[in-house]
Amino acid sequence: MSAASVTEPSARAKGIAGFLVLLYTVITLIPLLWIIATGFKTGPDSISYPPKVVFSPSLEGYVNLFTDRTRATPEQLSAMQPPTNFVDAIVQRRGEVITQPSKFGARFLNSVIIGFGSTFLSVFLGTLAAYAFSRFRVPLKDDLLFFILSTRMMPPIAVAIPIFLMFRNLGLSDTHLGMILLYTGVNISLAVWLLKGFIDEIPREYEEAALIDGYTRFQAFRKVVLPQAATGIASTAIFCLIFAWNEYAFAFLLTSGTAQTAPPFIPTIFGVGGKDWPAVAAGATLFLLPVMIFTILLRKHLLRGITFGAVRK
């Protein structure tokens, strides 16, 4: 038998660690899986007791999510043609007719515009500011950086009422621009600080070499610093997007129609008579996807990003 190694964990320790990770994964994923499953249940299945783990899947929730419906009148029922597609089939089976498409699509699009718009703006401005703070002798640099950070110390919702009034007077209430500016304002402090850390880690010599090789300061920034900062930019973008995407309180307060995002809209999805849980779950599932895809696409950067600087290269 070999002596126990200091750096290499034993097979047993690895086994226990693996089991704990698996357990934790299951515990965290169960609510998520439950929501996804509920989206594919029928109304009765979703509220049955005891809860159904095995069920026959249905697209009812998704159909309900994207449509507004009303109970069909007897005349309509009698005039009804046999269904030509699965949507009509589901609706007819319940004796309903579609009156119009629901607002979910528009609300979802609002979330995409506002979420990605504010993320782009935060990262764009944050990168420029972080570069300036990292590389130039900015007067009162430390004070400015602290000032930027201090905007983060207070929960943003504490200033909800002043912002509400401000937005009303400026005509920004319920506009895409207003929400993009607001989320950018909240995220930019995080972006500047995160990105400054990343840019500080990029040796100045790279840019200086480019300056000497005949590039301007801005070209050096674009061609040398940006590729090096890609990791930091990606992870900052994920953090910004997650905040803007999930934000509920301001969205609830400041938007009601044209610029309403998905979070305040989803709870308002009610069926005809009783809460339509499958539709709500379907909305939540769709709402999860963009951030999930974005994060998976950038996961390599994210992992490197959050451990950045912890280990000397």
Next chain:
Amino acid sequence: MAEIVIRDLRKEFGSFTAVQGSSFTVKDGEFFMLLGPSGCGKTTTLRMIAGLELPTSGQIFINGEEVSQKPASQRDIAFVFQMFALYPHLNVRRNISYPLVSQGMPRAEVRAKVAEVARILGIGDILDKPVGGLSGGDRQRVALGRAIVRKPAAFMMDEPLGALDAEFREHMADELRALHDRMGATTVYVTHDQLEAMQMGDKIVVMNHGVVEQFGRPQDIYDHPATLFVADFIGSPSMNVLRFEDGFAPGARVVTLGGARIATPEVHEGGAGRKLALGVRPEHVILTGSGALQGRVEAVEYLGTTQIVTLSSPYGVLKARTPSSQSIRTGETVGMDFTASTLTIFDATTGRALRTAANAGVHHG
């Protein structure tokens, strides 16, 4: 090809003065060393010549053109960084071609130039590799390649061998010097290693605390240090300094340390009323039975052909470098003589060397 003239160059960072009033001239084709301990302002001076820092005051002329306030890209110089600063996201070929691409050179011409540089440096086989996996020496060669490919007017090198291990450094130093001799381009080279400076440089500027202490050929700096700092910094072991007072008149050829009369080069200044120091290199201390000064042997270090003898004397501890064949035992008392023509007398208060017949031509900072 360029001559670089530095006039009253000064750099302040807030209240800290990094370089105060440096002046020197780098002649066309010279391999020029900026030497000094860390924090002496040598790198700041180099960066000002390159255009990476703008001087607070003073002028920099490259080929007669005043460039002190121009951006680096307009000075036609190349810079080799200590940590090489190869662009990590580009491969070797693209690293070397980067400065050419910035000038908008046609692709075929770029290819030809890169190939030529690769041949000179012997790196043709690694051109398409990423720079990440290269050895220290290859990185150094790629960094040099990026510098020479543009055929700039002058090269700036900031401790380019500092990141290499000792064994390889020697080899690269030879390679660098050979490359310089072949290309003949003006090179300004920063180092804190006095051996490197002596070994490679045509001229050396010794800096300390932002001030140029001495400027000249390696031999002059070694043989006739202009200040006590240079005497101590250059040479290993460094110059022996014997503190004394003697009111000799200008024109004296002998100084007295206590009772001992020591022959020196003809001194052009008087010694009266000054605290003085006599500087003598260890190899110019001759151990004899009957020397002017007496010293007790404290230790003997054997170095092969020579040995370093540590002696205690009334004027402090001295080191002498003598042939190993000379038999010297720890504890015995020996006499010391000094080779007269090699001695330097310093004003111990200001640190400046007194003018003598020997150091008359030496350029002080």
